[in-house]
Amino acid sequence: MSARTGGSHAPKGCAGGQISIAAAEVVSNQQVARDLYWLSLALPETWGPPVPGQFVSLTLEPPWEETRSGDAGSALLRRPFSLAGFCKKGGRAVAEILYARVGKVTGLISGLRAGQMVDLLGPTGTGFPIAQDAHAVLVGGGHGIAPLLFVADVIRERKLPFTLLYGTRSADQAAPLDAFAGSVRWATEDGSRGTQGTVIDVLDQLTLEQRSVVMTCGPRAMLEAVAHWSGKRGLECWVSLEEIFGCGVGICASCAVPARGGAGAYERFLWACRDGPVVPAERVDWDAWRPVKA
Amino acid sequence: MSAQQPAPAAESGPKKTGCQPPPVDLSVQVGPLRLDNPVMTASGTFGYGDEHPDLTGVSALGAVVTKTTTVEPRAGNPPPRLFETPAGILNSIGLQNVGAEVFVRDVLPRLRELGPAIIVSVGGSRPQDFAHCVELIQGDGLAAFELNISCPNVASGLEFSRSPAEAAKVVRAVRSRTDMPLFVKLSPNVTDIASVGRACIEEGADGLTAVNTFLGMAVDVERRRPVLPRSVGGLSGPAIRPLALCRVWELARRLSCPIIGVGGIVTARDAMEFLLVGASAIQVGTANLRDPSRGARLVEGLREMLRAKGGGRLRDQIGTLRTPLSEG
Numbered sequence: 001m002s003a004r005t006g007g008s009h010a011p012k013g014c015a016g017g018q019i020s021i022a023a024a025e026v027v028s029n030q031q032v033a034r035d036l037y038w039l040s041l042a043l044p045e046t047w048g049p050p051v052p053g054q055f056v057s058l059t060l061e062p063p064w065e066e067t068r069s070g071d072a073g074s075a076l077l078r079r080p081f082s083l084a085g086f087c088k089k090g091g092r093a094v095a096e097i098l099y100a101r102v103g104k105v106t107g108l109i110s111g112l113r114a115g116q117m118v119d120l121l122g123p124t125g126t127g128f129p130i131a132q133d134a135h136a137v138l139v140g141g142g143h144g145i146a147p148l149l150f151v152a153d154v155i156r157e158r159k160l161p162f163t164l165l166y167g168t169r170s171a172d173q174a175a176p177l178d179a180f181a182g183s184v185r186w187a188t189e190d191g192s193r194g195t196q197g198t199v200i201d202v203l204d205q206l207t208l209e210q211r212s213v214v215m216t217c218g219p220r221a222m223l224e225a226v227a228h229w230s231g232k233r234g235l236e237c238w239v240s241l242e243e244i245f246g247c248g249v250g251i252c253a254s255c256a257v258p259a260r261g262g263a264g265a266y267e268r269f270l271w272a273c274r275d276g277p278v279v280p281a282e283r284v285d286w287d288a289w290r291p292v293k294a
Numbered sequence: 295m296s297a298q299q300p301a302p303a304a305e306s307g308p309k310k311t312g313c314q315p316p317p318v319d320l321s322v323q324v325g326p327l328r329l330d331n332p333v334m335t336a337s338g339t340f341g342y343g344d345e346h347p348d349l350t351g352v353s354a355l356g357a358v359v360t361k362t363t364t365v366e367p368r369a370g371n372p373p374p375r376l377f378e379t380p381a382g383i384l385n386s387i388g389l390q391n392v393g394a395e396v397f398v399r400d401v402l403p404r405l406r407e408l409g410p411a412i413i414v415s416v417g418g419s420r421p422q423d424f425a426h427c428v429e430l431i432q433g434d435g436l437a438a439f440e441l442n443i444s445c446p447n448v449a450s451g452l453e454f455s456r457s458p459a460e461a462a463k464v465v466r467a468v469r470s471r472t473d474m475p476l477f478v479k480l481s482p483n484v485t486d487i488a489s490v491g492r493a494c495i496e497e498g499a500d501g502l503t504a505v506n507t508f509l510g511m512a513v514d515v516e517r518r519r520p521v522l523p524r525s526v527g528g529l530s531g532p533a534i535r536p537l538a539l540c541r542v543w544e545l546a547r548r549l550s551c552p553i554i555g556v557g558g559i560v561t562a563r564d565a566m567e568f569l570l571v572g573a574s575a576i577q578v579g580t581a582n583l584r585d586p587s588r589g590a591r592l593v594e595g596l597r598e599m600l601r602a603k604g605g606g607r608l609r610d611q612i613g614t615l616r617t618p619l620s621e622g
Contacts (some may be wrong), residue, residue: 019349036318059584066595070560070581074382078584107314121586177423244376247583251341253361254376255388266392268299268369288372 004252015125017048019249024058024120027094029112034035034172036143037110038084039097040118047085051132052150053240053278055082056095056122057248060108062101063119074178075105078121078177079084080245082147082217082277084129095120096150096237097216100143123247126278128238136162137206137235139199139226141218145175149279152180166198167222200225214238215278222287227281239279243270250274258288316605322356323609325500325552326475327437329356329411330443330606333593336556336579337415337442337479338387339364339530340589342397344404350582351590357411359577360401362442364417365427367393369604371447377512377521380557382531383580384510386522394430397504402431411437413477419450439463439474442500444481444506445526447461455506458493477554479503482534483540488548501552502518504546505541508534521527531580532558538549539567546572546613560588562595564598565587572613 014037024201025042025283032038050056057078064070085096101110112118130136136155138148145166155162168174172192177184187202195202199222205276216226217240229239256269259274259284270283272274309352318487320331333358335343340350343358352358370390377384397414405412414431416439417520418424428439443454443464454460461478468476475614478494482505490503507528520526523593538557559565560581566574581588600608 019346020348021585033621061584064561064581064588064591066562066592066598068561070558070564075378076381076383076531077378078443078579165482167358169586244374246376246385247339247586249346249586251586252339252376252385253347253370253584254385256370256373256375256387256390258372264367264393265369266396269372269390274423 003228011223017050019122019124020047021119021121023117024095024237025081026114026116026118027111028114029110032112032175033103036175037099037101038175039096039109039112039243040116041095043093043095043120045088045091045093049122050086050094051085051093051127052154053082053127053147054123054125055080055248055277056079057124057245058109059119060105060112060216061119070210074108077246078248079105080248080273082150082240083123084146084149085153086150092181096232098143098146098149108203111276113285121248122277125273126276128240128278129213130160131213132158132160134211135208135211136160137165137203137214138210138215139167139216139218140160140201141167141174141199141222144216144218144240146217147178148215149177149180151215158247161210165202167218198222198225198230203229206240216240223281224286224290227284230281238278239277240278241284242268245273248273255278258285259283260285310418315601318594318600318605319607319609320596320600321609322509322574322612323556327357327421327545329575331574331593331596332415333565333589333596334359334468334554334575334577335582335589336577337406337440339579339582340402340586341357342405344401344408345413346579346586347408350586352411352422354590354593355410356575356593358372358407358408359413359440360405360415360444361390361391362415362417363391363394363397363427363431364389365394365423365430367391368486372523374523377527379510379512379529379531380533382529382533383396383583384512384522384527384529385507386527388447388581389445393471398431402435402613406435413438413440415440415442417442417445421463421477423506425465425467425471428468428474432472433475436499438476439468439472440479440503441468442475442479442506446481446483446507446509446526447524452481455490456484458489461490462493462497465494465499469498473502477501477503479506481506482557483509487541488545489550491545491549493547495551499551501554502545502549502576503558504545504554505538506536512589530558532560533566534558535567539571542568542573543571543615559592562592562599565592565596566599569608569612570615572615574612
């Protein structure tokens, strides 16, 4: 389940089950916070199964018809979403997606109603490694909390120890996380819930007594800060990367992220969709990935 | 399935017997290549070709064109490499690839097992780089090379495709080192695409692939910066289909060489447009990004379209466009 290095130019099967293109039925689609929605999608029971950290790519467009001219519809490309949960229910597989309404396509997705169909490609990418003998420190920022909820589900099922940290700008932008009530440490920039500040301020409050593994997903700057915090303490840290994806299956080379430790020119960039999204934090060249200053 | 095998004997015309679907023959002749069907992948949109074969249905394709390989491995461009536009994408990948040595050692053996004809796209900064790359890669189990003289996203990428004399230098250098079929991928970012194409054919190219991406640009208004790292990128997708089709038509009218049509093709109907104006084969590119099985589905779509017309040979449709003047 560990992330493969950027040097493996031959994508193998992903960490989870078989990748497929499937029609998924909307079970529910509810707003859970300001600009934040929870989408449940039903798939054939044999779909996947995915591992926590993997993603799916959605399009709202119907399949292209061969006898018609092929157009882009509302958008040409699919949009990738890390899974926030997965279960089997009533003879079907149910994939959970927590997403932020940020643009045209997520705006359209937010309008989906139960019974409508979407086209889903996945499960794809690498997952978070879940160790039997370590305390998991899960750090999510904004809608980046999504894959860590899936991790927390699995860890709780296995009765392993974990701490869930959740940072947002304000309380009204945070998903409620009722399922983990009592085990979430909140941080908000405006102090409207939990610690005023960032997830780093909450990490600084933690007393870690046993071997800990940090897993994180969120804005690039937060990932870098968490990676740096972990590195200073000698803690293993796994990050879930986001870049602009083209295909989501490692055939277009669009989602390049600057990498460290590669053997040659080809390995200077890893592909977030194929080598990740989950990679060891030390694989990322954070200085090179920082956007050009305005 | 491989190239250069004799095609199955042409099936008889649109005779219908009982409930049997009418016989359909999708095979095409592209210069020296005989392909089971005219559907190829466009370089750079389908990896090396062997990724997720069950998902892509790669074995149904007429040919796979690989990601461009250069002599030395290349890093490619920094992110962001992609920007979605109305009905298209701008890309600035920059030929990230493993290099010829690793390609031959690790990738090629797997491609030989895929089934479709394998066309290796090669690139370089100088004519001798193209030639050297072809020398390193050529061998059994390959159908052809496609010379990528038209990548807009690397230094000197467009130089060779912008003048007939420069394009000729690349083809001459490569032709002197190999007898394998050569196709040259042309840039649409020129005033007279046919003169560049003619120069390539005169130097011994077996056909032309038309077209590579159109130069395009997007600006981040808030930051007052170009979106892409090299300011400009290559536009592809349905947005460019009419532009690409027009270039293919122009080449077909002015030259008599085989042409592989590419640019915004998504469905079988789109493919038929290119075949009717004179392309002998077509490539599916950007559409693979939404649907990695697009090419395989398009093959099936062509079969169905031909069946609906009563069967027959797809190659009989090639270049049969009826223009108002020729009708008159």
